[in-house]
Amino acid sequence: MNHREIRNLVLGVLIGASGLTALAAFSEFQAGTPIRAADVNAKFNDLDARVTARQARISAVCAEGSSIRAVAADGTVTCEADDVGTGGTGFTTGAGLNLTGGVLGITDGGITRGKLNTTGTVAPGKLLRATADGLEWADDGLKLPFSGTISAADAGSIGLSVVSSDPNKTAMKGLGGNYGVVGDTLSPTGVGVLAANSGSAGGAALEVSGGIKVSGGNKPAFVHQAIASNSFGNYTCINNALTNNRPNAILIVTQNFNPNGTLVDSGVYNDESIGVFYGTSSLDPVAFNKWCIFNQDTSSLIPVNADFNVLVFNQ
Incomplete structure (x- = not known):
C-alpha cells in the first residue's frame, strides 16, 4: 500500500468514526512525501484532544426523576420528567393487566386489603370454595368431608346451620380434651344448646352416653334444706331462679x-311420703309463686334441717 492509500484510509476512519469535519489537519501530508510514525501519532493525539474537548462541554445535569431530552451546541441540556406514572404507587391497566410467562410475586403482608368481584352471581352470604377447576361461589353452602353442608342461616335467629345430606349420618361432631361442644347464650331466656328431633314423634332429641354433670352458680340439680324461714306446717318451699315463677x-x-x-346440719329423718305443689295464693308469702315440697300426711310437720334432692326441668 502506497502512502496515498494509507492517507485516504486514515482520513476515512477518523472522519467516519467521530463525525467531525474539522480534522483538515491531515491534509498536510503531501503526495510523494514519506509518512513518518511521529507525524501520524501527532495527528492522532490532536484528534483525541479535539474529541475530548467536545465531550467535556456537556456539564449540565438533570434532577432525579427526569432525563436529558436534548443537548445544545454549547453543552447545555434540556430535561424532561421520566415517564414512570404517578410516583410508582398507582397503576391503571386500561383494558386489564395480562401477565404471561412469569409469576407475580408479593412480599408477605404486602396485601393489606383484598377485594373480589361481587357482581354477577355473587350474593351476600355465599362462600368462596375451591373446586377442581378453580374457585367458585357456593350457592348451597360449603361442602364438608362428611358430605353435608355448612352455611349462614337467618341472621335474625341462627348464626350457623349444619345439615347432613344423609338423614342417617351425623351433621356435626365435636371432640376435645376438655369440652367437645360448648353452647352459651347471653339472653336471660335463651338456651345455650338446643336439641330437637324433627323426624318422628318417637325419636329422641338428646342421647347421652355416660354420666351427666351439672355445674355453675345456678345448677338444675341441687339440695334444698328445710329451715324455719322457708317452711310452714307440712311443707317447705324452694327459692330458686329455676323454679320461681315457673308453674310449668x-x-x-x-x-x-x-x-x-356428712351429718352436720342434716341427719334428719322425715318418715313421710312427699309430693310437690306450686303456690298460687298471694296470702301465703312462703309459697307464693314458688314450688314447695310437702308431707302427704297434712298433720305431719316438715322437720327443720330435713334435706331433699331436687332436679328441675323447665318447659
Missing part, C-alpha cells in the same frame, strides 16, 4: 338423709 316446671324430688356424706 317439672321437679323430681327425693329425700336425702346426709347430703355430701
Whole structure:
C-alpha cells in the first residue's frame, strides 16, 4: 500500500468514526512525501484532544426523576420528567393487566386489603370454595368431608346451620380434651344448646352416653334444706331462679338423709311420703309463686334441717 492509500484510509476512519469535519489537519501530508510514525501519532493525539474537548462541554445535569431530552451546541441540556406514572404507587391497566410467562410475586403482608368481584352471581352470604377447576361461589353452602353442608342461616335467629345430606349420618361432631361442644347464650331466656328431633314423634332429641354433670352458680340439680324461714306446717318451699315463677316446671324430688356424706346440719329423718305443689295464693308469702315440697300426711310437720334432692326441668 502506497502512502496515498494509507492517507485516504486514515482520513476515512477518523472522519467516519467521530463525525467531525474539522480534522483538515491531515491534509498536510503531501503526495510523494514519506509518512513518518511521529507525524501520524501527532495527528492522532490532536484528534483525541479535539474529541475530548467536545465531550467535556456537556456539564449540565438533570434532577432525579427526569432525563436529558436534548443537548445544545454549547453543552447545555434540556430535561424532561421520566415517564414512570404517578410516583410508582398507582397503576391503571386500561383494558386489564395480562401477565404471561412469569409469576407475580408479593412480599408477605404486602396485601393489606383484598377485594373480589361481587357482581354477577355473587350474593351476600355465599362462600368462596375451591373446586377442581378453580374457585367458585357456593350457592348451597360449603361442602364438608362428611358430605353435608355448612352455611349462614337467618341472621335474625341462627348464626350457623349444619345439615347432613344423609338423614342417617351425623351433621356435626365435636371432640376435645376438655369440652367437645360448648353452647352459651347471653339472653336471660335463651338456651345455650338446643336439641330437637324433627323426624318422628318417637325419636329422641338428646342421647347421652355416660354420666351427666351439672355445674355453675345456678345448677338444675341441687339440695334444698328445710329451715324455719322457708317452711310452714307440712311443707317447705324452694327459692330458686329455676323454679320461681315457673308453674310449668317439672321437679323430681327425693329425700336425702346426709347430703355430701356428712351429718352436720342434716341427719334428719322425715318418715313421710312427699309430693310437690306450686303456690298460687298471694296470702301465703312462703309459697307464693314458688314450688314447695310437702308431707302427704297434712298433720305431719316438715322437720327443720330435713334435706331433699331436687332436679328441675323447665318447659
